Amino acid sequence: MTDYPMIIGGETRMADSTFDVTDPATGDVAGQAPNGTLADLEDAVAAAKAAFPAYAALPDETRRGYCSQIAAAIEAETEALAQLITRETGKPLQGLGSRFEVGGACGWAGYAASLSMEPEMIQDDNEGRVAMHRKPVGVVGSITPWNWPMLIAIWHIIPAVRSGNTIVVKPSPMAPLSTLRLVEIINTILPAGVVNVVTGPDEIGAAMSAHPDIAKMVFTGSSATGVKVMRSAADTLKKLTLELGGNDAGIVLPDVDPAEIAEGLFWGAFINTGQTCGALKRLYVHDDVYDAVCDELTKLTAAMPMGSGLDEANVLGPLQNRMQFDKVVALVEDAKAQGGRVLTGGAPSTGPGNFYPITLVADVDNGVPLVDEEQFGPALPIIRYSDIDEVIARANDNPNGLGGSVWTRDLEKGRALALRLECGSVWINAHGAIRPDVPFGGTKQSGLGVEFGQAGLDEYCDRQVVFG
Numbered sequence: 001m002t003d004y005p006m007i008i009g010g011e012t013r014m015a016d017s018t019f020d021v022t023d024p025a026t027g028d029v030a031g032q033a034p035n036g037t038l039a040d041l042e043d044a045v046a047a048a049k050a051a052f053p054a055y056a057a058l059p060d061e062t063r064r065g066y067c068s069q070i071a072a073a074i075e076a077e078t079e080a081l082a083q084l085i086t087r088e089t090g091k092p093l094q095g096l097g098s099r100f101e102v103g104g105a106c107g108w109a110g111y112a113a114s115l116s117m118e119p120e121m122i123q124d125d126n127e128g129r130v131a132m133h134r135k136p137v138g139v140v141g142s143i144t145p146w147n148w149p150m151l152i153a154i155w156h157i158i159p160a161v162r163s164g165n166t167i168v169v170k171p172s173p174m175a176p177l178s179t180l181r182l183v184e185i186i187n188t189i190l191p192a193g194v195v196n197v198v199t200g201p202d203e204i205g206a207a208m209s210a211h212p213d214i215a216k217m218v219f220t221g222s223s224a225t226g227v228k229v230m231r232s233a234a235d236t237l238k239k240l241t242l243e244l245g246g247n248d249a250g251i252v253l254p255d256v257d258p259a260e261i262a263e264g265l266f267w268g269a270f271i272n273t274g275q276t277c278g279a280l281k282r283l284y285v286h287d288d289v290y291d292a293v294c295d296e297l298t299k300l301t302a303a304m305p306m307g308s309g310l311d312e313a314n315v316l317g318p319l320q321n322r323m324q325f326d327k328v329v330a331l332v333e334d335a336k337a338q339g340g341r342v343l344t345g346g347a348p349s350t351g352p353g354n355f356y357p358i359t360l361v362a363d364v365d366n367g368v369p370l371v372d373e374e375q376f377g378p379a380l381p382i383i384r385y386s387d388i389d390e391v392i393a394r395a396n397d398n399p400n401g402l403g404g405s406v407w408t409r410d411l412e413k414g415r416a417l418a419l420r421l422e423c424g425s426v427w428i429n430a431h432g433a434i435r436p437d438v439p440f441g442g443t444k445q446s447g448l449g450v451e452f453g454q455a456g457l458d459e460y461c462d463r464q465v466v467f468g
């Protein structure tokens with residue numbers, strides 16, 4: 001079995017012990033990761049701190065070039081990285097699976113080369129000159145989840161290094177292998193100490209959030225852990241970007257053609273078997289088209305093979321871990337007990353692997369936990385409505401505010417309704433499509449700040465204004 005080392009100060013480092021990473025499709029061991037300690041974290045932060053002054057002083061052009069080189073190096077290893085992601089997450093190699101994830105990582109890394117670190121001239125005339133400069137903040141701490149492990153690591157690493165910071169990355173212990181390999185690749189390009197990775201238990205994440213030498217934390221994960229990160233970052237007043245949980249509502253208006261929108265709805269909800277922060281998690285459908293939308297989604301589900309991600313025939317994989325599996329089982333059982341009508345699925349597989357079928361639950365409403373809570377899995381509640389004002393109120397009646405969607409032939413009406421939804425992104429006739437040039441982030445309890453685009457890069461910078 002391949003050993004995946006940590007990288008600290010440009011050197012590979014194993015720990016005294018390792019922990020197993022489980023293949024969710026089989027329950028077998030997919031690989032082993034170093035069981036890093038708080039001493040390893042100290043070394044990683046010290047290495048990042050030592051590397052910062054020289055790295056920050058490099059010409060901006062050099063850092064642009066690094067981003068392009070990183071994109072090319074990832075692309076050259078697409079297949080091996082995709083296999084690794086599939087083994088640790090279960091997602092299919094094909095379709096919107098692990099090759100797509102690696103492709104996204106290349107796209108985000110490459111795009112960063114075009115972002116600007118140039119000063120903005122606020123005034124430059126006979127009366128005077130005021131220039132606003134972007135400066136790196138220092139050492140960044142990154143904590144990532146298991147659902148899109150490599151892509152999210154890139155979303156943290158690339159803006160940090162593009163803007164002249166150094167970084168310590170701590171991946172989820174559930175799926176750390178592709179991040180370990182990614183950081184190894186990046187270290188063949190960047191100076192030693194710029195990007196470091198430490199794997200191990202959750203306590204490493206907690207120690208990072210409180211570390212006095214870390215100037216900024218970027219965290220992607222659950223809202224509950226985001227609160228802990230924010231709390232422990234407070235003592236040292238760290239800058240924070242928090243990308244947290246979502247419970248996105250989709251609203252289907254009566255003017256749609258159900259057959260035409262079914263595929264967009266399906267993948268909006270079930271990309272990565274529903275384990276995606278910005279997936280469609282509650283579907284509100286107008287009474288006039290409710291039965292037809294339910295029928296089309298049920299038909300489509302039958303045509304979507306689920307199984308081992310390594311088998312090219314499959315477009316859907318297992319849940320990544322048992323905790324998530326149990327959560328989906330409990331939410332669906334509860335919805336059934338409260339009168340939910342299961343259109344398809346609803347019965348967990350008995351193993352091996354964490355397979356739970358695509359499940360559509362009709363005739364539920366707000367107040368049922370499957371609607372109110374983030375299921376983060378392949379079970380979609382479908383809610384009937386007849387009044388648009390009332391359905392907007394129901395969609396907004398949630399502590400999360402990551403994304404939302406409106407499905408209609410009338411774009412003007414869709415845009416007007418989009419503005420009434422309390423969330424960071426709204427798609428019309430689509431759900432969840434994100435781009436490296438468009439800011440993405442949550443409102444309400446879905447997070448703080450944005451990632452991507454110039455606005456995302458600016459979160460990794462201090463602003464310094466020079467008068468005169």
Ligand code: NAD
Pocket residue numbers: 143144145146147148170171172173201202203204205206207209220221222223224225226228229243244245246276277278374376402442446447
């Ligand atoms: P999680 O919160 O359980 O874990 C995320 C990371 O935090 C892991 O690396 C974990 O080791 C670490 N961690 C655990 N305890 C910690 C502590 N006390 N201090 C610091 N770090 C700690 O989340 P998860 O189960 O890995 O991921 C699923 C969640 O992530 C979902 O809620 C999903 O919506 C969210 N998510 C959000 C986005 C987004 O962009 N908004 C993207 C992906 C996932």
